[in-house]
Amino acid sequence: MAETGTTAQNGRADGVFRAALALPGTAVTLGLILFALGLLALLAFRVNDGSLFGAGLTLGNFRTLAAEPLYGLVILRSLVIAGLVTLATVVTAFPVAYYLSFHARARGLILFLVTLPFWTSYLLRVFAWKIVLAYNGVLNSGLMALGVWSEPSTALLNTPAAVVLTLAHAYAPFAILPILVALDAIPRSLVEAAADLGAGPLTIFRRIILPNAMPGVLAGAVVVFVPTVGDYVTPALVGGPASTMIGSLIQAQFGKAQDWPFGAALAVVVMLVILAVILLVRLADRRFGSRT
Amino acid sequence: MSAAATPGTGSGRRWLGLYVLAYLVFLYLPVALIPLFSFNDSIQAAFPLQGFTLGWYRGLAGNAALRAALGTSLMIGLSAAFLATLCGLTIAYAELSVGSRLARLVAVLARMPILIPGVVVGIALLVVVNLIGLGPSRLAIVLGHVLVALPTTVIVIRGSLRAVPRSLPEAARDLGASEAAVFARIMLPLALPAAASAFMLAFLTSFDEFIVAFFLAGTDPTLPLYIWSQLRFPKSLPTVMALGTAILAASVLIAATAEILRRRGLRRLPS
Numbered sequence: 077m078a079e080t081g082t083t084a085q086n087g088r089a090d091g092v093f094r095a096a097l098a099l100p101g102t103a104v105t106l107g108l109i110l111f112a113l114g115l116l117a118l119l120a121f122r123v124n125d126g127s128l129f130g131a132g133l134t135l136g137n138f139r140t141l142a143a144e145p146l147y148g149l150v151i152l153r154s155l156v157i158a159g160l161v162t163l164a165t166v167v168t169a170f171p172v173a174y175y176l177s178f179h180a181r182a183r184g185l186i187l188f189l190v191t192l193p194f195w196t197s198y199l200l201r202v203f204a205w206k207i208v209l210a211y212n213g214v215l216n217s218g219l220m221a222l223g224v225w226s227e228p229s230t231a232l233l234n235t236p237a238a239v240v241l242t243l244a245h246a247y248a249p250f251a252i253l254p255i256l257v258a259l260d261a262i263p264r265s266l267v268e269a270a271a272d273l274g275a276g277p278l279t280i281f282r283r284i285i286l287p288n289a290m291p292g293v294l295a296g297a298v299v300v301f302v303p304t305v306g307d308y309v310t311p312a313l314v315g316g317p318a319s320t321m322i323g324s325l326i327q328a329q330f331g332k333a334q335d336w337p338f339g340a341a342l343a344v345v346v347m348l349v350i351l352a353v354i355l356l357v358r359l360a361d362r363r364f365g366s367r368t
Numbered sequence: 369m370s371a372a373a374t375p376g377t378g379s380g381r382r383w384l385g386l387y388v389l390a391y392l393v394f395l396y397l398p399v400a401l402i403p404l405f406s407f408n409d410s411i412q413a414a415f416p417l418q419g420f421t422l423g424w425y426r427g428l429a430g431n432a433a434l435r436a437a438l439g440t441s442l443m444i445g446l447s448a449a450f451l452a453t454l455c456g457l458t459i460a461y462a463e464l465s466v467g468s469r470l471a472r473l474v475a476v477l478a479r480m481p482i483l484i485p486g487v488v489v490g491i492a493l494l495v496v497v498n499l500i501g502l503g504p505s506r507l508a509i510v511l512g513h514v515l516v517a518l519p520t521t522v523i524v525i526r527g528s529l530r531a532v533p534r535s536l537p538e539a540a541r542d543l544g545a546s547e548a549a550v551f552a553r554i555m556l557p558l559a560l561p562a563a564a565s566a567f568m569l570a571f572l573t574s575f576d577e578f579i580v581a582f583f584l585a586g587t588d589p590t591l592p593l594y595i596w597s598q599l600r601f602p603k604s605l606p607t608v609m610a611l612g613t614a615i616l617a618a619s620v621l622i623a624a625t626a627e628i629l630r631r632r633g634l635r636r637l638p639s
Contacts (some may be wrong), residue, residue, distance in 0.1 A: 079466055090547040093546070093547045094549040097458050097466065100459075101462065103472075104451075106477070108511060110477065112496045113474075113484075115492065116488070128498055128499065152633075168391065175385065179385070181409075188394075188624070188627055190391075191623075196616050197576045197595075197615055197616070198576055198578060198593065200399070200615070201399060204399055204401055214413065214414060216414075218415050221415060228432070245395070248395055249395070299482065301484065306487045308579070309578065312462075319412070327582075343488045350483060
């Protein structure tokens with residue numbers, strides 16, 4: 077049993093230790109994340125007077141946003157593109173996660189292979205598609221060599237479809253892990269019991285596996301949707317002018333256009349869109365009866 | 369798990385296996401073009417191939433701007449990975465062992481960058497660094513990359529700390545160890561492989577990161593920024609692909625090491 081003196085000493089040392097433990101995380105999360113986001117939100121309500129942080133307080137940035145139909149169009153386009161990418165990514169990832177959870181022999185290897193591109197250069201993954209889709213690119217030269225086309229097609233690159241394809245490829249591995257985690261958590265006895273009671277494979281999938289996997293599917297959808305809705309690299313490399321997304325507009329405000337308050341207002345809109353999507357996902361999550 | 373217990377028939381399972389194979393091919397085929405064309409003796413990335421060359425790689429070695437960008441990226445990557453791992457370790461440990469309201473709030477906030485697109489992280493930090501007088505610089509990029517990597521480090525390290533049986537730190541406390549001693553002598557050694565894995569993943573994240581760095585770079589570009597500047601010139605494309613191949617190979621090596629470390633760490637834990 078420890079003496080009281082040692083206990084008090086230990087208590088003080090524990091206090092110091094806890095303070096040291098809390099310091100880096102608190103500094104980064106409260107001091108950097110919250111502060112930066114708060115500052116950005118404030119900047120969205122400032123007037124652009126050419127100075128660093130603008131002047132005064134105004135709703136003008138948001139009024140411009142609402143009045144000019146171009147912005148609504150670009151926001152809508154970003155939503156549609158990110159939505160299609162999310163749908164494509166989740167739907168194609170689900171069978172892979174299902175295979176890994178229920179059937180795979182070389183599970184560790186396949187899982188590693190699937191997540192590996194995630195750690196290779198994003199810029200190069202996007203650029204690879206430019207090589208594939210370009211006028212004198214791989215697809216055109218390959219199809220011409222095979223005699224499918226006599227002339228290269230310009231319809232591949234610089235289209236919104238190219239943006240969807242490229243983003244779906246770049247973010248493909250993101251959705252697999254959350255779905256896999258959800259599938260792995262399904263008690264196998266549940267599946268066996270259903271089979272014993274005469275449920276066919278389709279019924280088992282529809283009534284047991286899909287509802288239980290839903291939280292993972294929704295988590296995967298959020299993880300893909302967030303980076304794609306704000307992307308500006310892919311539209312710039314393979315999208316052409318008809319695929320400008322909200323991220324490209326924000327980038328332009330902080331670059332050439334030099335209107336930081338308006339760029340901040342656009343960023344606030346992006347965050348609100350993401351917040352709305354997350355709330356929708358939460359709602360869907362609850363509707364599917366998940367415990368999370 | 370027996371085959372009979374899993375839904376789906378034998379043929380369904382074979383189709384699923386084929387699908388996974390096709391998925392992997394789709395995942396790797398475009399990326400595989402980059403190494404392929406980096407050895408191709410032509411300025412244009414198109415078929416048919418024009419013959420084998422190592423010339424583009426030779427061009428890499430003598431490029432001073434590239435070497436400077438590589439140095440910048442390495443320095444930023446190591447600093448960001450160190451800070452992100454330190455924060456991830458302390459945040460995860462404080463959440464699990466102290467469990468105070470602040471610790472839990474910090475842990476939730478630390479995962480938040482997953483929900484913020486890179487472009488918003490970039491401009492938000494650009495405003496901050498300009499306001500505090502730091503300006504776009506290497507340090508600014510380090511701060512940005514710490515934020516981007518933080519959710520990964522917290523999640524990876526938290527998973528390994530949670531796998532440690534509670535009886536271990538409890539026994540040490542009962543025997544009179546201070547909280548610091550429990551952390552330093554028991555939990556830290558057990559979490560070390562996960563921390564090393566988190567460090568490498570954070571390094572890779574930073575090393576490849578473009579979107580945030582684009583806003584925060586001062587006069588010295590990182591490697592992805594250098595690549596971006598070269599993508600505009602058709603003449604330098606083969607060199608960029610040679611560079612990309614080298615980065616690809618290094619990334620694969622680091623990612624594989626991180627994965628092996630993570631698994632070894634989980635296996636080492638007493639069950």
